[in-house]
Amino acid sequence: MADDLKIKANAFKSDLRPIWCPGCGDFGVLAAAYRAFAELGLDPDRTVIVSGIGCSSRFPGFVTTYGFHGVHGRALPTAMGVKLANPELDVIAVGGDGDGFAIGGGHFPHAARRNVDITYVMMNNQIYGLTKGQVSPTSLQEQKSPSTPFGNVEEPLNVLATAVAADCSFVAQGASFRSKELTELIVEGIRQPGFSFIDAFSPCTAFNNTTQEWKEGAHTLPAEHDATDRAGAFATALADPMAIGIFYRRPRPTLDGRVLAMQEAAEPGSVDELLDGFAVAEKTAA
Amino acid sequence: MADDLKIKANAFKSDLRPIWCPGCGDFGVLAAAYRAFAELGLDPDRTVIVSGIGCSSRFPGFVTTYGFHGVHGRALPTAMGVKLANPELDVIAVGGDGDGFAIGGGHFPHAARRNVDITYVMMNNQIYGLTKGQVSPTSLQEQKSPSTPFGNVEEPLNVLATAVAADCSFVAQGASFRSKELTELIVEGIRQPGFSFIDAFSPCTAFNNTTQEWKEGAHTLPAEHDATDRAGAFATALADPMAIGIFYRRPRPTLDGRVLAMQEAAEPGSVDELLDGFAVAEKTAA
Amino acid sequence: MIRDDITVRLAGESGEGVISGGDILTTGAARTGYWALTFRTYPAEIKGGPCMYQVRVGVNEVHSQGNAVDLLLCFNQEAFDLHHHELAPDGHIVCDAESVKVTPAFESRCSEVPLGALAQEAGGSRRGKNMVAVGLVCGLLGIDTHKIEQMILKRYAHKGDVGEANIRSLLAGAGHARSQLPEGVHRLGPATAQEEERVLLSGNQAICLGALHAGLTYYAGYPITPASDILEWLAGRLPRFGGAAIQTEDEIAALASVLGASFAGKKAMTATSGPGLSLMAELVGLAGMAEIPAVIVDAQRSGPSTGMPTKTEQSDLNHALYGGHGEAPRVVMAPTSVADCFTVIVESFNAAERYQVPVIMLSDQSLSHRLETVHRPDPAEHEVVERLRPHGTVNGDYNRYEISADGISAMAVPGGGGAYVSTGIEHDEAGNPHYEPELHEAMMAKRFGKLDPLMRESRISFSGPDRADVGILGWGSTEGAAIEAAAICLDQGVKVSTCYPRVLGPLPVDRIGRWARGMDRIIVPELNVTGQFARVVRADTGLTVDSITKATGLPFTARQIADYVTDEVRPQDDSGVWEAGVTGEARVG
Amino acid sequence: MIRDDITVRLAGESGEGVISGGDILTTGAARTGYWALTFRTYPAEIKGGPCMYQVRVGVNEVHSQGNAVDLLLCFNQEAFDLHHHELAPDGHIVCDAESVKVTPAFESRCSEVPLGALAQEAGGSRRGKNMVAVGLVCGLLGIDTHKIEQMILKRYAHKGDVGEANIRSLLAGAGHARSQLPEGVHRLGPATAQEEERVLLSGNQAICLGALHAGLTYYAGYPITPASDILEWLAGRLPRFGGAAIQTEDEIAALASVLGASFAGKKAMTATSGPGLSLMAELVGLAGMAEIPAVIVDAQRSGPSTGMPTKTEQSDLNHALYGGHGEAPRVVMAPTSVADCFTVIVESFNAAERYQVPVIMLSDQSLSHRLETVHRPDPAEHEVVERLRPHGTVNGDYNRYEISADGISAMAVPGGGGAYVSTGIEHDEAGNPHYEPELHEAMMAKRFGKLDPLMRESRISFSGPDRADVGILGWGSTEGAAIEAAAICLDQGVKVSTCYPRVLGPLPVDRIGRWARGMDRIIVPELNVTGQFARVVRADTGLTVDSITKATGLPFTARQIADYVTDEVRPQDDSGVWEAGVTGEARVG
Numbered sequence A, B: 001m002a003d004d005l006k007i008k009a010n011a012f013k014s015d016l017r018p019i020w021c022p023g024c025g026d027f028g029v030l031a032a033a034y035r036a037f038a039e040l041g042l043d044p045d046r047t048v049i050v051s052g053i054g055c056s057s058r059f060p061g062f063v064t065t066y067g068f069h070g071v072h073g074r075a076l077p078t079a080m081g082v083k084l085a086n087p088e089l090d091v092i093a094v095g096g097d098g099d100g101f102a103i104g105g106g107h108f109p110h111a112a113r114r115n116v117d118i119t120y121v122m123m124n125n126q127i128y129g130l131t132k133g134q135v136s137p138t139s140l141q142e143q144k145s146p147s148t149p150f151g152n153v154e155e156p157l158n159v160l161a162t163a164v165a166a167d168c169s170f171v172a173q174g175a176s177f178r179s180k181e182l183t184e185l186i187v188e189g190i191r192q193p194g195f196s197f198i199d200a201f202s203p204c205t206a207f208n209n210t211t212q213e214w215k216e217g218a219h220t221l222p223a224e225h226d227a228t229d230r231a232g233a234f235a236t237a238l239a240d241p242m243a244i245g246i247f248y249r250r251p252r253p254t255l256d257g258r259v260l261a262m263q264e265a266a267e268p269g270s271v272d273e274l275l276d277g278f279a280v281a282e283k284t285a286a
Numbered sequence C, D: 001m002i003r004d005d006i007t008v009r010l011a012g013e014s015g016e017g018v019i020s021g022g023d024i025l026t027t028g029a030a031r032t033g034y035w036a037l038t039f040r041t042y043p044a045e046i047k048g049g050p051c052m053y054q055v056r057v058g059v060n061e062v063h064s065q066g067n068a069v070d071l072l073l074c075f076n077q078e079a080f081d082l083h084h085h086e087l088a089p090d091g092h093i094v095c096d097a098e099s100v101k102v103t104p105a106f107e108s109r110c111s112e113v114p115l116g117a118l119a120q121e122a123g124g125s126r127r128g129k130n131m132v133a134v135g136l137v138c139g140l141l142g143i144d145t146h147k148i149e150q151m152i153l154k155r156y157a158h159k160g161d162v163g164e165a166n167i168r169s170l171l172a173g174a175g176h177a178r179s180q181l182p183e184g185v186h187r188l189g190p191a192t193a194q195e196e197e198r199v200l201l202s203g204n205q206a207i208c209l210g211a212l213h214a215g216l217t218y219y220a221g222y223p224i225t226p227a228s229d230i231l232e233w234l235a236g237r238l239p240r241f242g243g244a245a246i247q248t249e250d251e252i253a254a255l256a257s258v259l260g261a262s263f264a265g266k267k268a269m270t271a272t273s274g275p276g277l278s279l280m281a282e283l284v285g286l287a288g289m290a291e292i293p294a295v296i297v298d299a300q301r302s303g304p305s306t307g308m309p310t311k312t313e314q315s316d317l318n319h320a321l322y323g324g325h326g327e328a329p330r331v332v333m334a335p336t337s338v339a340d341c342f343t344v345i346v347e348s349f350n351a352a353e354r355y356q357v358p359v360i361m362l363s364d365q366s367l368s369h370r371l372e373t374v375h376r377p378d379p380a381e382h383e384v385v386e387r388l389r390p391h392g393t394v395n396g397d398y399n400r401y402e403i404s405a406d407g408i409s410a411m412a413v414p415g416g417g418g419a420y421v422s423t424g425i426e427h428d429e430a431g432n433p434h435y436e437p438e439l440h441e442a443m444m445a446k447r448f449g450k451l452d453p454l455m456r457e458s459r460i461s462f463s464g465p466d467r468a469d470v471g472i473l474g475w476g477s478t479e480g481a482a483i484e485a486a487a488i489c490l491d492q493g494v495k496v497s498t499c500y501p502r503v504l505g506p507l508p509v510d511r512i513g514r515w516a517r518g519m520d521r522i523i524v525p526e527l528n529v530t531g532q533f534a535r536v537v538r539a540d541t542g543l544t545v546d547s548i549t550k551a552t553g554l555p556f557t558a559r560q561i562a563d564y565v566t567d568e569v570r571p572q573d574d575s576g577v578w579e580a581g582v583t584g585e586a587r588v589g
């Protein structure tokens, strides 16, 4: 990284020391985000990072942009409100796999199909970090955890396949430990208008230390992968779940763009004129 | 339908007159369900129909089985509780597209990946019937409705693709106006252990009268469709969204089965024995 | 007899034109210079089922739906069966001669008119029945049909001669009434001259208009009866104000996005009914903790759970005040009439923005959906407040949650400098998470203390003398009936005053306490079972009050409240001593 | 001096073994025959950060965490800085000689011990520091280390000679204390003989055990501090009882599935903390309306919103009582101690099943997570109630919602005949949707009326004389401190009694009223800002009470309550007249 970029990236670093455990993948995602923001030349004053609750959701505090650290699972609708209120802002949603696909899972398909122009970086550690290690919707079947002492009875959710099914306009997978790629994916995700989803492997060293395994398993998506083919992207998401890269990409009109167009097409209104429509009688002389 | 079956089907008909509008598709789904229950020889006393809120969710009231008419969007987790409490029951969840994929959408993938043995029949009219005609997650883009006077800005959710992405063990599509097929699909869905999802076209004659259009568009899934191929099922869900039939089918261990196995593997416990583990001292003589 | 106001009820089967007939009658009467206030019930069926439309028409302003029906129009037998017992002793029934068999006891007060035949004859179609009915009402009451004819022409302008046919049916009805029906039926006095412009609005429409005036530009909501029409109305208008109305996947997403939009600097609102408000509990707490302005309209319906969704009730007060874990500040307001809906929604936005809190405004089904002629609101008279923003450009040292003297901290907005993290975790002044005991106590004190001025300054409406036999202390949509009840009581020699605070949380206890000193006894009427407001009053003010509750799904009539006062509360001797006690619950049918 | 009880606090950095040291000390003391009660705070960091573990060890039963620290063990400088001001005036500090610099004012009350060096020397590793610390405590207080040695051996049975090494560190600490440390430090009296068996439990463990005894077989929950360990503990045990514990996708799904399981005939429960309880509001209403038994444990934490999730507070009472739209019956209970957690959860299941309502049981972080030696509960002494089921086989005419004399209707269960539809819509006796006004009123009366016996019969614990200067009326985990405060007050000549109802909704107003008649003044201490229970008491009983609130995230000490009583409440003259008024709020630091 050029020195200049390093300085710019550093400018996104807030004074707050991350409370994460040593080795936590979230550090890597944070660093990649700093660099991506720098590369894109984001204006911290016009950038908002929205999160839910979880270790990973502490993220906004460590960045010098605006932040919204809301409640568990509601980052996406909150981010939509921010973006629609001011479409000039760059809005990034972040959080964990529990936040995103357990309690918050009901919002994901709607953010995707609305195609609101935000980028969602999900730090996936296949575990609930903050609450000390229970399984999440992405945890492996049979996995033992404090809440599954006899092994997890549930099949993990394939979040990439889910995103493709929701016709998410940009679906990618990165990893905290593959910094350059992750930086690029975040850059691409933010650049693309519409809803971009980046599933970022981000190991939890405290409760599900998959660092080694994931480093070994992760690999770049084959160059011949056709990201414009939705059915193909789905097949790849099933067949090659450890691949890093852009699985699917289909730019299309954004919600904020459509809303702007609607506003522009509309005649400016006034309350007085609307009241006229309800008038039942004018003043009459006594 | 054999006369005998007709009598059996009639036995599932409760005294309550459906409050639906004339021509509502839900009548057709209800009739198919009566027949399917009869064909399967379900015991009304051991069958529970669980629903949320909506026109379609009034369904349990019209059947002589047990019913649970809960709150909006929570039919699936409620049905899971019923099934786990008593795995001998046949549990069927029903409801509308809003109930299932708007407010209740967060529960769907988890019911699917847990593979709890229930059958979910969703009466899809691509509209909110009960609240008088606002768009639902399955409504078409640009569709005008009371809440979208300038046209719907959202892309519809492909519920079949979503179900396949969640690895739902049985994914089918039927239609209120193709009664025989729908009956068969419900029979098959109930027969298959695990979570079965049946998307049933069921036109809302009052607020989104697609009856004619859908009758014309609907057609049987080509015989060569391979329902065991998940990626293929996804591709078909995208390419042939009006097809009637079984899109995907993958029987695998059910949640209730796994829980039973866990119970059987465990040593019977007693509170007294558990208390022993916390004992700090026995009675000592003074 | 010539009367100042008359209550008319049309009843029939959905699809027979009862609702459209009622709407036309109401609008026509309003355009003719009368005051009108409507009241409807809805069938349980999705389509079809019995329905009714009641309109009280007055020479002067009317404040409630009326006590009994003066003129009842029955389209069919079921309508007669369901409604005839609500007829006033001197009321009159007109029913369809072809379908209704009148019970002997009512024969003398009933006229039979062949609605369908008249419509067929005059307009060429039996479907014009409802126009005949409207004409009959106009003829009986003496309402000039001129304005109604204009309306009909306009409404069917593009439908060939449907308009003309309808007018013929209308006039046939009116003529029939004048020529064939008994003379003894009450007539309305002539409409008086209008000194001001008037509009005919529903409560929900008044809420929408007020919200637009207050500066609303972001609305998100999930459909639910009786709040859906707020979403629908705004969806068509907000783009014209540079705003947007989004239908979200559920109520949680609606409020989450409202908070996001408000954080980003917009005035934002959602509207729902009870079940949605329940789901919003967690996010209301976030708004309180993170100090984000937001307005939440709750059009209450009859609960609990799904309950009776088309009926009215005032039973979400507890949840509005106390719902949600922990202790997060909020403001709870309640409008008392359609006109007040406009005023209170503006006040709600003002409080939200001034105090940076969520404001829950409690309407109810009867208020949200009734039509009422009101003085045309003059937006210029309703001041609009903006939130405190940091002065000039902010750099470095901006403290979003500064513990200022009045507890209100300047709120930066993205794009305006002063980047910070808005958070529901306990935080220091800069917004960083901190759990120190003293800090938590200081922040809790800040968040609650900032509402103190509101407690002193919020609006209360009083009617009646400063010293009275009975004080009615109420909230929300019961005010009209309470004021009219006071008039009934005065006729019977009982002095009654009313006190309706618009802000129920924080309650203006001192001013209520001062008012209460002049009252020999206080009653709290409300449409619920447990007497929610009465409990709040007892807990917050220490006053001893009688709780009068009604939970039938229907609003109070003035007469019901008056009867309670005169039967139960009226002093039996001159000692002036009332039995003290915190109980004294009463149920009004 | 020999004391009956001593409060010890270990403080250091997470990872230094403070928590495991505290656990060993607590369990060891308990096994040696002492009574113990612990109190912990948690760092904000996920891992690392300052932590502390306090244990009060008594010769007799102890009821609260202790007023001030008698013996403080500091592992590092930050620990000293954070905690030394909580030392009792006659307390003593032992700190790590290698890392702590003691402020001069404390030098005389402080011993410096090279923890790491002693551990290295005795056990071969500086990581044995915490064992040295435990040994020091035992040596100073005079606790026999025999049981602790056994525990250590058992714990490290499979870890080679780690156990032996740890024991050497322990003994080195104990020896150092006896030989090198000052004599003046307080010592504990000898452990007395045990007349009964005892167990050492946390509040959450007691809840789990009680729930199993009550017949729990279906549990569903979503992780949340401080309730997660209920899910975790039950997940390992329920299969052994033919049951299951399911981790759901959120709290809404958890309660929905609990209602489904209960409908299907199982005893079912969920546990959560504030944010989850907020999300459950709508479904609590459904349970009330559809009359489905369910138990919801709320381990309260410091709010609002995410607040301070590792700290304690009693601030969900309002939501438990009043949360959710409309008016749905529910029962709210609160245990007051770890032993009481067992009893109250059984009572919660019994109430849920008997009255067919949701029961919310309010624990809090300090109670859920503290360890306490308690008399071993005898399950046989805790009666278990089953819901009313239809007699024999049901056919045809079964009315699920029959309006019976006591409001309780037999509940059929799938598989047992009597198929019906359970519903949140207003319904007739058979369960079919109906909106008639009279029916709604009758059903509302049924649903609330059925709880009347509970109001009369629910358990209340009283302590102190029938006539006292001050009555403490409280709820939940403050009882221990209140009882100890009463003892402190008596020493100063003020008679204090306590009254702790276990059921807070519906509140046993008559019995509280009778008790109150003997009290000159009543105070209501609670861990929140707005005095929630005090408001409930005022509204429901009409009593005038003082609200004492504390919201620092930490529990009351007995001393804090006693100080309030003796400073603020003690009568200044003999007139016996107290200033009346509904305010009188006080905040305790």
Ligand SMILES: Cc1ncc(C[n+]2csc(CCOP(=O)(O)OP(=O)(O)O)c2C)c(N)n1
Pocket (backbone or CB within 6 Å): A053, A054, A055, A056, A057, A072, A095, A096, A097, A098, A099, A100, A123, A125, A127, A128, A129, A130, A131, A136, A204, D222, D223, D224, D225, D251, D275, D276, D279, D306
């Ligand atoms: C409504 C609600 N329920 C539960 C919690 C407790 N909680 C906090 S974070 C979390 C899950 C954390 O997992 P994830 O989202 O994957 O984030 P991670 O900590 O792994 O980064 C839970 C269950 C909460 N804060 N709010």
Ligand SMILES: Cc1ncc(C[n+]2csc(CCOP(=O)(O)OP(=O)(O)O)c2C)c(N)n1
Pocket (backbone or CB within 6 Å): B053, B054, B055, B056, B057, B072, B095, B096, B097, B098, B099, B100, B123, B125, B127, B128, B129, B130, B131, B136, C222, C223, C224, C225, C251, C275, C276, C279, C306
């Ligand atoms: C929490 C909550 N929000 C909103 C509603 C209002 N509501 C009832 S049914 C419904 C949607 C109906 O649509 P759908 O589920 O598709 O069923 P349909 O009527 O079309 O069969 C809504 C929004 C409610 N009952 N509860």
Ligand code: SF4
Pocket (backbone or CB within 6 Å): A019, A020, A021, A023, A024, A025, A026, A055, A056, A125, A129, A130, A203, A204, A205, A206, A207, D046, D047
């Ligand atoms: S618990 Fe896991 S996810 Fe959380 S900070 Fe530690 S390593 Fe990271």
Ligand code: SF4
Pocket (backbone or CB within 6 Å): B019, B020, B021, B023, B024, B025, B026, B055, B056, B125, B129, B130, B203, B204, B205, B206, B207, C046, C047
């Ligand atoms: S509104 Fe639509 S969905 Fe509802 S009953 Fe009528 S036709 Fe059916």
Ligand SMILES: [Mg+2]
Pocket (backbone or CB within 6 Å): A054, A096, A097, A098, A123, A124, A125, A126, A127, A128, A129, A136
């Ligand atoms: Mg995670």
Ligand SMILES: [Mg+2]
Pocket (backbone or CB within 6 Å): B054, B096, B097, B098, B123, B124, B125, B126, B127, B128, B129, B136
């Ligand atoms: Mg629908």
